[in-house]
Amino acid sequence: TSEEFYRRIAERLGLDPEAFLNTMGTDEARDGALYDFAQARQVGADAFPRLYLQTREDYLYLVARGYSDFDRVRSVIDAIAP
Known part of the structure; x- marks a missing residue:
């Protein structure tokens, strides 16, 4: 069950x-x-996995679609919110 x-x-x-x-x-x-x-x-999330970053100002950024390694995810997040 x-x-x-x-x-x-x-x-x-x-x-x-x-x-x-x-x-x-x-x-x-x-x-x-x-x-x-x-x-x-x-936001059109039609694939798995997807990772979004929501800022304090309620902006939503697509960080990764599909598999991404840590370094790639970290670099995108750093570019969005340094």
């Missing part, structure tokens, strides 16, 4: 599986996920 799937993930991450499942099932968690999905659609 999906509950068992998420229980195993929580255990592998060292989280309390019951607390994880209880939190995941809340309206707040669902609403947060829906908000994130809507925001992703709004």
Whole structure:
């Protein structure tokens, strides 16, 4: 079941599986996920993984689309927010 799937993930991450499942099932968690999905659609996030940097001024910058190594990600972030 999906509950068992998420229980195993929580255990592998060292989280309390019951607390994880209880939190995941809340309206707040669902609403947060829906908000994130809507925001992703709004910026055209159509590939995985994508990494964005959101500034304090609420500007959103695309840092990486697809796999990027640390040095590449760091250089893009440094160029955006030196």
